Amino acid sequence: MDRKLLASERTVVEVMSRIRKSAMQLGVLLREEVAGDSTVGVVFEELTSSISRVFAVLESMETVEGGQRLDAGLLSPPPHHHQISTKKRKIYPATDRRGGCRRRSHLPSKIVGSKTLNDGQTWRKYGQKEIQSSKNPRSYFRCTHKFDQGCMAVRQVQRSEEDPSTYLITYLGEHTCRDPAMAPQLFSTSDVSNTCLLSFGASRHRAEKEARVPASPFPSHKQESDEEGLSNLSTACSSPDYFVIPAAEKLAVMTPTSGFLADLYFEDVFGFDHDGFLS
């Protein structure tokens, strides 16, 4: 079930283990502060839960992926502009790794029949194929949080042949993500007039290649009624019942008393500066 890890991945595991160990030692040293609901406790909670999530991701990498590359990008992709194609589609460089580079081998999969595509998870469609053995195409979805949380869950959806009103949904891999759009609902009993949430909206990024694990991404929600068409299968978000890694969103609610922390956090992470140095 476990494959060989790459050297770089082993390094990550090793370093993360040290981080976890240090965090635990820190927890002992700060046990009285951590025990209470002080800011220290909240921050420490965030720290440990983030570490746990990283390990969850690492674990899924170990068990979910069949083959892999992931070597450092030493080979720069050749420019490869201008090509003569019948269409205006791109000719991919030799470094292209589409398809099987990370093709998952046979994995724990559950097949369910369902009338709806909404299963409480947010999915993003990334492909559709005609299948020889069936007249209905198969749609491929991956978790929306593949890149921001490293969630490797995937599902395949195909309309049933004998009963076209139902879908055959095959789930591959487990969700390691926590839907940020759903988190706020857990606290919605009291008045929440503070709008000072951590917002990563300041978009200054380009590559979605690298997986990051921020504490609380921006909210984005969608309610989609599924219907017709053999290709309109999209995102979903519905039921409140949910598995959740506890206490990872506290950071979002602690702001009323300590909004400054958010600012500090920002500066730390993004290296913001107060003095502009662009003439």
Add this chain to the structure above:
DNA sequence: CTTATTTGACCCGG
């Protein structure tokens, strides 16, 4: 602007 979907090209295992 952003994020999501569509869709042909590409890749890999058998």
Add this chain to the structure above:
DNA sequence: CCGGGTCAAATAAG
């Protein structure tokens, strides 16, 4: 080579 899974440019949607 073929079938099926994935990538990513173009496009659509918000």
